[in-house]
Amino acid sequence: MSSHPFNERAATRQQAERDRFIATHPKSMALARAAQAHYLFGVPLHWMRDWPSPATLFVRSAQGITLTCADGLAYADFCLGDTGAMFGHSPPELATAIAEQAALGLTCMLPSDRAARVGEQLQNVFGLPVWQMALTASDANRFVLRWARAITARSRVLVFDGCYHGAVDDTLVDLDPATGRTLPRPSVLGNVHNHAEFTRVVPFNDLAALEEALAQGDVACLLAEPALTNFGLVPPAADFWDAARALCHRHGSLFVCDETHTISTARGGYAHAHGLAPDFLVVGKAVAGGLPCAVYGFTHQMALRMTAAKDAAPEGHSGIGTTLAGNALTLAALDASLQHLHSAANYAHVLALAASLEQALRRRIDHASMPWTITRLGARMELQFMPHTPRNAQDVRAHAQSALEVFTHLFMLNRGVLLTPFHCMLLVSPATQQADVDRLLRAFDELLAALA
Ligand SMILES: Cc1ncc(COP(=O)(O)O)c(C=O)c1O
Structure with a gap:
């Protein structure tokens, strides 16, 4: 697994992304230190430490798909609370x-x-x-x-x-x-x-x-x-x-x-x-x-x-x-x-926007000749670091590249885009607009360039 070149490249670039997060998130870093005193693992639910950033991102507010952290930085949220906020935050x-x-x-x-x-x-x-x-x-x-x-x-x-x-x-x-x-x-x-x-x-x-x-x-x-x-x-x-x-x-x-x-x-x-x-x-x-x-x-x-x-x-x-x-x-x-x-209009919006995002990601992957794929199910899609759509869990295990996954998350987060932390899942909501998709695509272009 770790012999995969992109996995190795990601691992060597990870420290630079960690340094960048620490420099740009002084308040989240301080809140993480304060929360350490009263929460096991420093967070209300220990899974919240599974995000790949040096400290958990502390949230000030979330509206539509814009999530604003304690440092006042705005993120285009494609994680959407791992589906809990699939219709956008606080409609x-x-x-x-x-x-x-x-x-x-x-x-x-x-x-x-x-x-x-x-x-x-x-x-x-x-x-x-x-x-x-x-x-x-x-x-x-x-x-x-x-x-x-x-x-x-x-x-x-x-x-x-x-x-x-x-x-x-x-x-x-x-x-x-x-x-x-x-x-x-x-x-x-x-x-x-x-x-x-x-x-x-x-x-x-x-x-x-x-x-x-x-x-x-x-x-x-x-x-x-x-x-x-x-x-x-x-x-x-x-x-x-x-x-x-x-x-x-x-x-x-x-x-x-x-x-x-x-x-x-x-x-x-x-x-x-x-x-x-x-x-x-x-x-x-x-x-x-x-x-x-x-x-x-x-x-x-x-x-x-x-x-x-x-x-x-x-x-x-x-x-x-x-x-x-x-x-x-x-x-x-x-x-x-x-x-x-749960309206027909909301689903029409998310299905069309997700389909166009899938195509845009696929074009970039093909252009960069990456051995990756995108698998989509309606408004949900997954960036997979393998050349074909998996058939079962064993297929996924065989292609796992954890360093590349962790790097991708932090890299995108540092460029204002949140992906679901446990794997590279993206969710499009009724509140997601073309401008949010464009922001994600710009960050993805940078990711491809960084790994080239
Ligand atoms: C398919 C599926 N079912 C059930 C659950 C459990 O949801 P909850 O954690 O809200 O109980 C999850 C959580 O990720 C899930 O993905």
Whole structure:
């Protein structure tokens, strides 16, 4: 890996970029030192240290796609809170709805009077008729796994290698490429359970492996993103989902579609646009414009089976739900978001602008003869340091160039452009304009020149 020339070139230039950040961000550097006293790793959530800058960028404000840091520098934000702010930061309709509801009660453990309308809109946007709410996509996935196991009376969950569905223990497993066995993910802290006992992992885009895993007859559900988005961007092969869906059906396993990131594909998400007909659908992060909220929807048939499972269980805790889920503030934000953000006009804007950005990046990569590619799924795209679109997680691992990735992030950040930190993902929002795209392209030209 490190023998790759661009990786080595990036590693040697990294110190200059670190020095540049330190010189131009004295306030973020000072805030980082102060925060060190009161936060583990100096940040409210330790992932915030995973950005590649010498200190975390402390944010003063974020509006549209402009993020302003404590030093007063403005950034064109293509990370957008790793999808949480996919519709732009603080869209005016959302900010107004939140402010109005804030004066009318935040949480009552009762539905607000707008709940029925929100349910109708969820069906309108995502296509499924019945819904439940959670506060995070991690929670929603956890709850759906519980329902799926309860209604099928099967213990196994099936996921794809390289998946990420949040802090959901059952899914934090890897595929051992040498043996094909499922292994607990070694980086997970404090794990005492062998999740490999109840979870099976197969490579994405591999129908034979999927069939073999399902044929054992113990799989409650396949939990999957329509495309892998958290291990680089890995799109499904043509007809993969038609066949995968049919296999689930044939073997009595439910299909749970996690659209938390793939709602970037089209209005209502990938499953809606491509007719995947999931049994359950999970959406979090941006569903209420970035206010903590997640939803899961399901068919009438699932609703009947869930009702029967609940009725048959003894009185007491179901293990599903949290006190603040479905609170009044969240419902108000979801209402405004479904009305104003998940709109055909917003999607038309982001899909057109993202397509033109993809073409512009591709032209530059070709012109510079770089062995790189761009993979796009609607408004989301990924700069990949490999010559072809990956087919599965193992393909991504084989081409990993971490020094080049880290360098690219910091280089772009130093030129006023934010990319998603864990890989080189770019997201176009309804607030993104051609001028923002031009700024990104200028920085990308500089990056290519620096690596030439
Ligand atoms: C596909 C997918 N599902 C679920 C989650 C979990 O979201 P949250 O961290 O908001 O719980 C993520 C987070 O990145 C995700 O990418």
